[in-house]
Amino acid sequence: MNSDYKLPFTNKTDDQIVFQNPWHSQLFAITVQMSEKGNFNWKEFVEVFGETLKKQRTYLNNLNGSNDYFSCWLNALEEILIIKKISNRDTLTLLKEDWIEAYLSTPHGKPVNIKNRSV
Amino acid sequence: MSEKKNFSGDYHHQHDHAHSHLPSDPELRVKALETLLLNKGLIDSETLDELIDTYENRIGPKNGAKVVAKAWVDPEYKKRLLNDATSAIRELSYQGRQGENMVVVENTPETHNVIVCTLCSCYPWPVLGIPPTWYKSDEYRSRTVREPRKVLLEFGLSLNPKVQIKVWDSTAEIRYLVLPMRPKGTENMDESGLAKLVTRNSMIGTGLPKEIK
Numbered sequence: 001m002n003s004d005y006k007l008p009f010t011n012k013t014d015d016q017i018v019f020q021n022p023w024h025s026q027l028f029a030i031t032v033q034m035s036e037k038g039n040f041n042w043k044e045f046v047e048v049f050g051e052t053l054k055k056q057r058t059y060l061n062n063l064n065g066s067n068d069y070f071s072c073w074l075n076a077l078e079e080i081l082i083i084k085k086i087s088n089r090d091t092l093t094l095l096k097e098d099w100i101e102a103y104l105s106t107p108h109g110k111p112v113n114i115k116n117r118s119v
Numbered sequence: 120m121s122e123k124k125n126f127s128g129d130y131h132h133q134h135d136h137a138h139s140h141l142p143s144d145p146e147l148r149v150k151a152l153e154t155l156l157l158n159k160g161l162i163d164s165e166t167l168d169e170l171i172d173t174y175e176n177r178i179g180p181k182n183g184a185k186v187v188a189k190a191w192v193d194p195e196y197k198k199r200l201l202n203d204a205t206s207a208i209r210e211l212s213y214q215g216r217q218g219e220n221m222v223v224v225e226n227t228p229e230t231h232n233v234i235v236c237t238l239c240s241c242y243p244w245p246v247l248g249i250p251p252t253w254y255k256s257d258e259y260r261s262r263t264v265r266e267p268r269k270v271l272l273e274f275g276l277s278l279n280p281k282v283q284i285k286v287w288d289s290t291a292e293i294r295y296l297v298l299p300m301r302p303k304g305t306e307n308m309d310e311s312g313l314a315k316l317v318t319r320n321s322m323i324g325t326g327l328p329k330e331i332k
Contacts, residue, residue: 029170034156063257107138
């Protein structure tokens with residue numbers, strides 16, 4: 001074992017990986033594209049994101065910068081879409097349920113698609 | 120079939136698995152968002168793929184390393200870089216998202232600079248790419264301001280107590296890049312050789328450039 005094993009910022013084997021999960025990169029790209037198309041500016045997003053991180057910290061001690069960080073990012077994107085009246089909580093929940101249903105009703109190995117819901 | 124959510128937000132249900140594997144809660148929510156915004160015509164898949172490819176494969180600390188190496192060999196460029204970093208970086212064709220307003224801070228024998236974003240994870244994408252996981256962690260974001268010397272030590276960087284540490288808090292408007300000191304013994308090296316010595320952490324301030332052997 002390396003002598004500096006206990007140091008928090010060293011020996012991170014994942015250090016060079018840009019996105020640790022495909023949903024992180026997908027979320028990142030959706031947010032950037034939405035901002036660049038003028039649906040919100042980056043400063044607005046950062047403000048909502050900063051608040052989300054702060055809220056999360058009140059009941060979770062330490063965000064590790066990976067899944068929990070991007071979960072906050074996801075909350076922030078949903079939030080800003082609702083603030084900007086691009087969507088609402090019910091629609092987002094319904095769409096998620098559509099995806100759950102699609103996964104549960106699609107045989108393993110087949111492509112998963114959801115029914116066309118008017119949004 | 121019963122279904123319940125576990126602590127990590129994943130859905131679990133009990134029966135035989137003839138159907139597709141159910142993704143985690145955040146994965147499903149990202150899918151929902153994607154469906155919504157594609158259907159509304161607010162995003163397109165091609166641009167999403169392009170963005171991911173750009174940040175996974177094309178933009179990263181190598182860009183910043185070229186900026187630093189140029190500043191090491193070209194005193195006029197260094198002057199421009201310290202006066203107006205955004206324009207000087209643009210000279211090397213690095214610009215755009217999250218690099219619209221750049222400030223470069225120079226390390227000297229007396230001062231060592233470190234960058235952080237206490238609010239979230241603001242970071243100079245055009246020159247450093249996407250921040251590493253630790254940059255986004257609570258620990259780095261809170262402790263770097265409070266006890267920078269200790270944090271640097273945990274990165275393996277032990278600074279002389281006489282060296283002053285300056286911490287720069289990035290925002291959505293201003294992004295910082297550290298110009299590290301050129302390593303000793305590199306007087307005969309050219310720009311491309313020097314660029315290979317510049318590490319990502321040396322441009323954040325949590326490390327130093329590689330030494331030549």
